[in-house]
Amino acid sequence: MKSNKQFLNKMLELNPINLSNFFIAGINYKKTDANLRGQYAINKDQYQQLIAIAPQMEVTEFFILSTCNRTEIYGFANQASSLSKLLCSQTAGSIDRFNEMSYVKKGDQAIEHFFSVAAGLDSQILGDYEIVGQIKQAVKFSKDQHFIGTYLDRLVNDVLQCCKSIRTSTALSGGTVSVSFAAVQYIKQNISSVKNKKILLLGTGKIGRNTCKNLVAYLETKNITLINRTDEKSAELANELGLQHAPMDELTKQIHESAIILVATNADQPIITAAQLINSGTKLIIDLSIPYNVEKSAEDLPNITLINVDALAKIKDETLHKREAEIPKAKNIIANHIQEFMDWYEMRKNVPVLKAVKHKLEAIESSCLVNTHFSQINTESSQVDATEKIQKVINVLALKMRNQNYRGCNYIEAINEYIAIDSN
Numbered sequence: 001m002k003s004n005k006q007f008l009n010k011m012l013e014l015n016p017i018n019l020s021n022f023f024i025a026g027i028n029y030k031k032t033d034a035n036l037r038g039q040y041a042i043n044k045d046q047y048q049q050l051i052a053i054a055p056q057m058e059v060t061e062f063f064i065l066s067t068c069n070r071t072e073i074y075g076f077a078n079q080a081s082s083l084s085k086l087l088c089s090q091t092a093g094s095i096d097r098f099n100e101m102s103y104v105k106k107g108d109q110a111i112e113h114f115f116s117v118a119a120g121l122d123s124q125i126l127g128d129y130e131i132v133g134q135i136k137q138a139v140k141f142s143k144d145q146h147f148i149g150t151y152l153d154r155l156v157n158d159v160l161q162c163c164k165s166i167r168t169s170t171a172l173s174g175g176t177v178s179v180s181f182a183a184v185q186y187i188k189q190n191i192s193s194v195k196n197k198k199i200l201l202l203g204t205g206k207i208g209r210n211t212c213k214n215l216v217a218y219l220e221t222k223n224i225t226l227i228n229r230t231d232e233k234s235a236e237l238a239n240e241l242g243l244q245h246a247p248m249d250e251l252t253k254q255i256h257e258s259a260i261i262l263v264a265t266n267a268d269q270p271i272i273t274a275a276q277l278i279n280s281g282t283k284l285i286i287d288l289s290i291p292y293n294v295e296k297s298a299e300d301l302p303n304i305t306l307i308n309v310d311a312l313a314k315i316k317d318e319t320l321h322k323r324e325a326e327i328p329k330a331k332n333i334i335a336n337h338i339q340e341f342m343d344w345y346e347m348r349k350n351v352p353v354l355k356a357v358k359h360k361l362e363a364i365e366s367s368c369l370v371n372t373h374f375s376q377i378n379t380e381s382s383q384v385d386a387t388e389k390i391q392k393v394i395n396v397l398a399l400k401m402r403n404q405n406y407r408g409c410n411y412i413e414a415i416n417e418y419i420a421i422d423s424n
Helices: 004-013 034-039 044-057 080-088 095-099 107-119 130-144 150-169 179-190 208-219 233-241 250-258 296-300 317-323 327-366 370-374 386-404 408-424
Strands: 023-026 059-067 070-076 101-105 197-204 224-227 260-263 285-289 306-307
Touching: 023 034, 023 080, 023 107, 023 150, 034 070, 044 059, 044 080, 044 130, 059 130, 070 080, 070 107, 070 150, 080 095, 080 101, 101 107, 101 224, 101 370, 107 130, 107 150, 130 233, 150 327, 179 285, 197 208, 197 296, 208 224, 208 233, 208 260, 224 233, 224 250, 296 306, 327 386
Parallel strands: 197 224, 197 260, 260 285, 285 306
Antiparallel strands: 023 070, 023 101, 059 070
C-alpha cells in the first residue's frame, strides 16, 4: 500500500482545467471603426477553417463572436497569443494590426467581460439583446465540432441564464432600440415627407427583415422595394408586408429611382459602388453591413449622404436613458451568476480528489487487516454497510472542501472519520 504522503503528492499532481487559462482577445467599436472591424469579421467558411487548424495551434476549446460591433475569440489556451494567431490566420487584417488594436482579458476579467457582453452592457446600443442569439449561434458552431468542453459549456449556460434573468427582472432591454431601429429614427429625424420618398432595402436576412418591419411600423409607409441575392426571400417578405420586390439585376435601376437606400447585406466586397451613384440625384444611404457594403468613396459624391453603423450607434433617445438606469440592477444579477459559476468551478476542481479518496477508502475497506481489526471492535458496527460508510465520509469531505477551500490535508481527516464510524 502506498504511503499517505505518496497519495497526497499524487493528488497535488492532478491538474483540472484552470480558469487562469481562459482568455478573450478581440476588437470592438470602442477603439476601431467599422471598416477596420470588417477586416477581422469571420464568416462560416472561415470559422470552419479555424476549427480545422485549431489543434495545430494547441487550442482545444474556443468559439468566435463576430458581429457588426466586435470580433472576439473566447477559449482556453496556454497563452492568449495562441487564440489571436488562430483568429488572424483567416482574416484579411494582419496579426500585428490586431495586436495593436485588440484587448486581452484573462481569468476573472474574461468571465466578467463575457457576462457584460451577453447582457448588452458592452454593446454600442445599451441593452441590445440580439447579441444573445449571436452568442448561441457561435457556440453551437464550435460545439457541433467538439470544441466546447465541460467548463466552457457550463460558463455559456450560466451566461445565458443570467441574460434571461436580466431580461425578465430589469428594463435593460426595454423599448425598441437596435441598429435597425436607429436607422429608422435617423430617417424620421432627417428626411421630410418620408411617405413620398421611395425606399430601397437591399438584403433581407435577419437585420434586413428587422429593418424592413421597423420601416413599415414607424414610418407608416409601404413605398418600399426589396432586393435580395435570392429572389425568393425578398418576394416572401414583400408578400408578407405588402411591399414591392425586384431582382438583383435591376439594382442600378432601383438605386437611381430611390431617395432612401438601406443596405443590410453580408458581402465581402461593396454591393453598391460610387459609379452606380453618379448623377443619381439626392440620396440618403444607410449601410448596416460589416464590412461596409457601400463603397466608401460614395460619401464624396455631391448630394449623397452615407451613414454607417457607427454613426447610428450614437443616436440617443428616451429609451436609452431609461436603460441606463437599469445598469446597477443588471450588474448585481451578473455578480450573483458569476459567484454561482465560481462555486461550481471550485467544486468541480475537487472531483478528482474526491474520486481518489473514495477509491482509497474502498481499498481500505476491502483489506484483510482492516476487516480483522473492525471485527474485533463489536459485531454491530461491523455490520454497517461499507458503501454507506464511504459515501458518508465523501459527503462530509466534499462539504468541508467547499467551505474551507483546501484539499490535501482533508485526506487524513477523511480516514479518521471513516474509522470513527465503526469505532463509535
